[in-house]
Amino acid sequence: MVDSIQAVEGRHTSGLYNKQPITLVRGEGAWLWDERGRNYIDCTSGQGVANLGHGRIEIARAIAEQAQRLITCPETFFNDQRAALMEELTALTPGLERVFFCNSGTEAVEAALKFSRYSTGRKQIVATMRGFHGRTMGALSATWNKKYREPFEPLVPGFIHVPYNNLEAMQTAIGEDTAAVILEVVQGEGGVYPATPDYLLGVQALCRERGALLIIDEVQTGFGRTGRMFAYQHYDLQPDLLCVAKSLAGGLPMGAVLMGERVRALSPGLHGSTFGGNPLACAAARATLRILQREDLPAQAARKGTYFMERLRQIRSPLIREVRGLGLMVGVELKQKVAPYLSLMQERGVLALSAGLNVIRFLPPLVIREAQLDRVVETLEEVLALGPD
Numbered sequence: 609m610v611d612s613i614q615a616v617e618g619r620h621t622s623g624l625y626n627k628q629p630i631t632l633v634r635g636e637g638a639w640l641w642d643e644r645g646r647n648y649i650d651c652t653s654g655q656g657v658a659n660l661g662h663g664r665i666e667i668a669r670a671i672a673e674q675a676q677r678l679i680t681c682p683e684t685f686f687n688d689q690r691a692a693l694m695e696e697l698t699a700l701t702p703g704l705e706r707v708f709f710c711n712s713g714t715e716a717v718e719a720a721l722k723f724s725r726y727s728t729g730r731k732q733i734v735a736t737m738r739g740f741h742g743r744t745m746g747a748l749s750a751t752w753n754k755k756y757r758e759p760f761e762p763l764v765p766g767f768i769h770v771p772y773n774n775l776e777a778m779q780t781a782i783g784e785d786t787a788a789v790i791l792e793v794v795q796g797e798g799g800v801y802p803a804t805p806d807y808l809l810g811v812q813a814l815c816r817e818r819g820a821l822l823i824i825d826e827v828q829t830g831f832g833r834t835g836r837m838f839a840y841q842h843y844d845l846q847p848d849l850l851c852v853a854k855s856l857a858g859g860l861p862m863g864a865v866l867m868g869e870r871v872r873a874l875s876p877g878l879h880g881s882t883f884g885g886n887p888l889a890c891a892a893a894r895a896t897l898r899i900l901q902r903e904d905l906p907a908q909a910a911r912k913g914t915y916f917m918e919r920l921r922q923i924r925s926p927l928i929r930e931v932r933g934l935g936l937m938v939g940v941e942l943k944q945k946v947a948p949y950l951s952l953m954q955e956r957g958v959l960a961l962s963a964g965l966n967v968i969r970f971l972p973p974l975v976i977r978e979a980q981l982d983r984v985v986e987t988l989e990e991v992l993a994l995g996p997d
């Protein structure tokens with residue numbers, strides 16, 4: 609007898625992941641199918657990766673064509689795909705001209721932290737409570753959640769965490785030894801909390817005044833998710849370092865740090881990545897950016913996000929504490945734990961994420977249809993009416 613897929617994964621698992629009892633094998637747009645042919649509306653986008661939707665033939669072609677030409681080319685050589693991507697990516701982020709390529713969000717954060725210390729000669733990094741920036745030792749030092757941090761201490765020294773959306777706390781925290789402030793424009797893992805414009809502009813002003821750099825972590829909010837190409841572009845903000853990953857290469861692993869003129873140029877050997885900027889990921893990223901712009905997916909996210917949040921706010925349930933978000937990054941905070949409701953939604957064909965214990969997080973592909981959003985709302989309404997048992 610052939611073992612079931614889930615039994616095999618179970619036998620070999622590192623134990624790190626809370627597994628859902630679903631084996632996904634195929635996707636198209638905002639639909640996913642399991643191995644039995646059952647379909648689901650995807651409000652996870654593979655943790656915020658599939659902004660373009662699943663099963664994009666144009667991405668598959670770009671990958672296949674580049675794979676036949678050249679897959680690997682370390683940054684010690686030049687490459688046509690990388691050069692083109694550098695131009696196309698930085699055209700979207702005026703004021704950020706230089707790029708470091710890596711392979712994930714946590715690597716982008718790790719690099720931004722190193723560049724900040726190197727560039728300023730200062731040591732302290734100011735991060736925010738509820739902030740999430742990844743799980744390698746440097747990125748983890750910027751991440752707030754104790755549960756992720758404590759088993760691995762001692763972490764990197766020099767990090768402090770201050771309350772989010774609280775300018776006075778920032779005022780006190782940023783000092784003469786502050787290399788950088790790192791924050792998300794909408795906190796994702798921490799519970800889908802958008803920053804207020806005053807807060808963001810205030811932090812930017814404090815950084816400028818006191819010689820600290822501003823790192824904006826857009827690993828989750830980037831590439832149209834919040835209704836602009838990048839979430840910082842909703843405001844009059846100019847980050848010094850911008851961390852991106854997730855949907856950058858249409859699903860292939862890729863991260864990047866974009867840097868402005870206040871960041872000192874790095875010299876050889878100070879940082880690097882074997883796979884960073886490889887032609888395969890670059891070709892996939894170029895196709896991704898092309899589609900995002902051609903279909904104006906940021907505008908679609910803005911429009912659909914407004915519609916979705918309006919409909920969610922119409923749900924009459926005593927269990928809902930708040931609906932909040934920006935674009936198609938939406939959180940529904942409950943007065944109780946969300947895990948049982950996520951399972952009930954899953955049984956009814958809707959996949960969503962949690963953010964902390966009490967928040968249901970919706971990160972659908974930006975191509976999701978209004979009818980699909982309607983079904984998500986109806987399903988949530990139905991399971992909330994059932995109660996947790």
Ligand code: PMP
Nearest residue numbers: 712713714740741742796827828
């Ligand atoms: N920063 C933010 C804001 C994130 O949401 C995440 C992932 N959820 C990361 C960093 C880490 O990215 P990765 O999992 O690609 O390492």
